[in-house]
Amino acid sequence: MRPTDGSVDGSIEALRLRPAAPGDLPAIAEVHLRARSAAVPAMPAAVHPPHEAREWVAGWDLARQDVWVAEDVADGAPVLLGYARADAAWLDDLYVDPSAQRGGIGSALLDLVKAARPDGFCLWVFESNHPARAFYRRHRLLELERTDGSANEERAPDLRMVWPGTDPLTCLRGLIDEVDGELGDLLHRRAALTRAVQPFKASAQRDPDRERQIARALAARAPGLGEERLARIVHVVVTESLDAAGDEP
Numbered sequence: 001m002r003p004t005d006g007s008v009d010g011s012i013e014a015l016r017l018r019p020a021a022p023g024d025l026p027a028i029a030e031v032h033l034r035a036r037s038a039a040v041p042a043m044p045a046a047v048h049p050p051h052e053a054r055e056w057v058a059g060w061d062l063a064r065q066d067v068w069v070a071e072d073v074a075d076g077a078p079v080l081l082g083y084a085r086a087d088a089a090w091l092d093d094l095y096v097d098p099s100a101q102r103g104g105i106g107s108a109l110l111d112l113v114k115a116a117r118p119d120g121f122c123l124w125v126f127e128s129n130h131p132a133r134a135f136y137r138r139h140r141l142l143e144l145e146r147t148d149g150s151a152n153e154e155r156a157p158d159l160r161m162v163w164p165g166t167d168p169l170t171c172l173r174g175l176i177d178e179v180d181g182e183l184g185d186l187l188h189r190r191a192a193l194t195r196a197v198q199p200f201k202a203s204a205q206r207d208p209d210r211e212r213q214i215a216r217a218l219a220a221r222a223p224g225l226g227e228e229r230l231a232r233i234v235h236v237v238v239t240e241s242l243d244a245a246g247d248e249p
């Protein structure tokens, strides 16, 4: 169960924001369910039936993640109208009850999360959820990579967004360092394979057709870079991998 995108903007006279308590979980589950069904078709329909969503929310460990609720305290008993849920690096949920959307509750919750995560945070939003994307862009979140949805339960293309915190250069460099860690591991693995295949070739010549095929396959995964640019990247990676293979005893 994932996503972040139920909320939109809104204005409520007496709004109270506070950390959630275990007794809030049933009302949180109902807000989640109502917000998700009202968001279709901008969001894909929920994969899990309501009883599973209720069980999932009831199982949240509030010591291991931060959950905040927004409630209307204007008159009588407070009414829970929205919530946000985040771990150290990700805003996992931000949902506002459909009856209270466009009243500033989503903005108030998001501001609270920003204050609690000054180093920044990421979130996933469905590509089709244009209202939520516009909401987050208005709140100075940046869109990062798009996925084809194969890694989420709904199998729907989504986008990573980031709020780069109070020091965006440091936050974004931190994210670059994370990706470069993975890229370093991949280059290490790839160079070992370039070296391993060499003895099995009829000739030591480079194979431009094979390199073009590799660039095309990469372009299918990274369309934003384009095949020509990726062909140049492949050329450098192969050149340096062959060079490193020649250095090894």
Ligand SMILES: O=C(O)C(=O)C[C@]1(C(=O)O)C=C[C@@H](O)C=C1
Binding pocket: 193, 194, 197, 198, 201, 205, 206, 207, 208, 210, 211, 214, 238, 241
């Ligand atoms: O497949 C090969 O023939 C290799 O030598 C491997 C490799 C590569 O690293 O992918 C390296 C050089 C060739 O020009 C093409 C591909």
